[in-house]
Amino acid sequence: xxxxxxxxxxxxxxxxxxxxxxxxxxxxxxxxxxxxxxxxxxxxxxxxxxxxxxxxxxxxxxxxxxxxxxxxxxxxxxxxxxxxxxxxxxxxxxxxxxxxxxxxxxxxxxxxxxxxxxxxxxxxxxxxxxxxxxxxxxxxxxxx
Numbered sequence: 001x002x003x004x005x006x007x008x009x010x011x012x013x014x015x016x017x018x019x020x021x022x023x024x025x026x027x028x029x030x031x032x033x034x035x036x037x038x039x040x041x042x043x044x045x046x047x048x049x050x051x052x053x054x055x056x057x058x059x060x061x062x063x064x065x066x067x068x069x070x071x072x073x074x075x076x077x078x079x080x081x082x083x084x085x086x087x088x089x090x091x092x093x094x095x096x097x098x099x100x101x102x103x104x105x106x107x108x109x110x111x112x113x114x115x116x117x118x119x120x121x122x123x124x125x126x127x128x129x130x131x132x133x134x135x136x137x138x139x140x141x142x143x144x
Contacts, residue, residue, distance in 0.1 A: 014025065025032065097104070119125065 014022075124131075
């Protein structure tokens with residue numbers, strides 16, 4: 001079992017378990033200690049073209065082309081992204097009650113109300129007779 005865990009360098013000395021675990025030695029190269037190449041065959045065969053080293057177009061035509069391209073970009077940007085409308089941060093109170101010419105009027109009390117002794121008037125206290133299935137507020141039909 002100790003022989004299986006040891007890795008041997010020679011292809012003739014490898015057992016079946018070592019071949020399945022570590023692969024075949026010497027298939028790609030006989031010199032296992034060599035380094036890989038830095039360049040591939042594709043890079044060696046097809047080098048990028050080199051510029052001639054002189055200007056092929058004039059400065060003025062380049063600047064004109066850049067300016068026209070910038071104008072077109074600005075137009076397209078303006079069409080696709082219209083400016084946002086101004087946001088109105090005023091509240092309902094500012095819009096509705098602080099209008100020029102608005103004069104607030106307070107109502108005068110007709111009677112003095114004592115909240116401690118008087119019953120509060122609400123929708124339900126005024127319309128308790130119309131509530132279906134409710135017995136509160138009605139007098140019993142017969143008493144014992």
